[in-house]
Amino acid sequence: MSDSAAPLADPHLIFDPLAGEGRRDIVILGSTGSIGTQAIDLVLRNPARFRVTALSANGGRVGLLAEQAYRLRVEQVAVAREDVVPQLREALRAEYGAGEPLPEILAGPDAAAEIAASPCHTVLNGITGSIGLAPTLAALRAGSTLALANKESLIVGGPLVKAVAKPGQIIPVDSEHAALFQALAAGTRADVRKLVVTASGGPFRGRTKAELASVTREEALAHPTWAMGPVITVNSATLVNKGLEVIEAHLLYDIPFEQIEVVVHPQSYVHSMVEFTDGSTLAQATPPDMRGPIAIGLGWPERVPDAAPAFDWTRASTWEFFPLDTEAFPSVGLARHVGTLAGTAPAVFNAANEECVDAFLAGRLPFNAIMETVTEVVGEHGVPTAGTSLTLPDVLEAETWARARARELSNQVAAEARA
Incomplete structure (x- = not known):
């Protein structure tokens, strides 16, 4: 092991972008997948500790995404598929009712990276595949803690991630890591x-x-x-x-x-x-x-x-x-x-x-x-x-x-x- 190189994940180093701020604001990427749905379950059971401000998903489970947005009362919802935006807006309206304002909707291949860069304490990257690289880099550059379940972004872009990550900024979420x-x-x-x-x-x-x-x-x-x-x-x-x-x-x-x-x-x-x-x-x-x-x-x-x-x-x-x-x-x-x-x-x-x-x-x-x-x-x-x-x-x-x-x-x- 090289003494000169600093590990990306070190439990002895605490990176806290909002120390003393109380409840943590969380952005969840890949919210309708396995990691995302379990993270939301954890948040809903601990409302005094966590608040979700934004969600992203591919767009294949629009109804679930709208339900999550309503239960968490998020400020932004992002989908990679622009073609599902009308369906998503309709599903959100059905959840929120006629008089309530809907969260902002972002759509397209860069939407997840855009909400990853939004102000928050922690970004949970639960996207599957190397498409998670851009959101990983966006979260790190924005100065948020990155809870990383998207191993592919680190694997395919290791030097890029290491160049922008601060000590203690990445917390691994894979069970092994x-x-x-x-x-x-x-x-x-x-x-x-x-x-x-x-x-x-x-x-x-x-x-x-x-x-x-x-x-x-x-x-x-x-x-x-x-x-x-x-x-x-x-x-x-x-x-x-x-x-x-x-x-x-x-x-x-x-x-x-x-x-x-x-x-x-x-x-x-x-x-x-x-x-x-x-x-x-x-x-x-x-x-x-x-x-x-x-x-x-x-x-x-x-x-x-x-x-x-x-x-x-x-x-x-x-x-x-x-x-x-x-x-x-x-x-x-x-x-x-x-x-x-x-x-x-x-x-x-x-x-x-x-x-x-x-x-x-x-x-x-x-x-x-x-x-x-x-x-x-x-x-x-x-x-x-x-x-x-x-x-x-x-x-x-x-x-x-x-x-x-x-x-x-x-x-x-x-x-x-x-x-």
């Missing part, structure tokens, strides 16, 4: 020997690569312990999600890749561990429920009472740990490779994977072909743009190329299967 964040509070950076990131193993734990060749969409979406959106669920089935988390841990905590280990833990009780130089290992454990990590992101350095269920220690339970099968699940190794390359390589990896997951969900690509195609795209990308000179246009250009190439290769696989 929230666990590491809490465990790291027990020692100094010099005390850390290893980060151990846990993986449930997904629905296909124990299967060989050959046995994975014929798995179906429905099987891939049947995660044994977590309820998530379809893209993240498939990423958990391929363990791409775990590869992305290894890159994220490296960037958040400034830990070299060789000191980050992945271990399979089917019960998903231990969310990650930190091994210290004296031989001690500290594990953060709760039943699988994202409201706990969300509460850390919104409330740190204070804890939110009863944010999530606790264990019942009067009942017997078994906790298992297994080594990762790197042959059946090569995604973690490939993620380490692109993370080491840095620059635009992680953006290519992530964009190609998103396209391949879409193709798999649409029935155009077999399960094993997801990683085979991503590996080919990463190999064709060659030498990435250097991280020190990386720009947002570099990232966007690399993503555009990777998506197009992944679609082309996926279509070839589909055509060969039909022939």
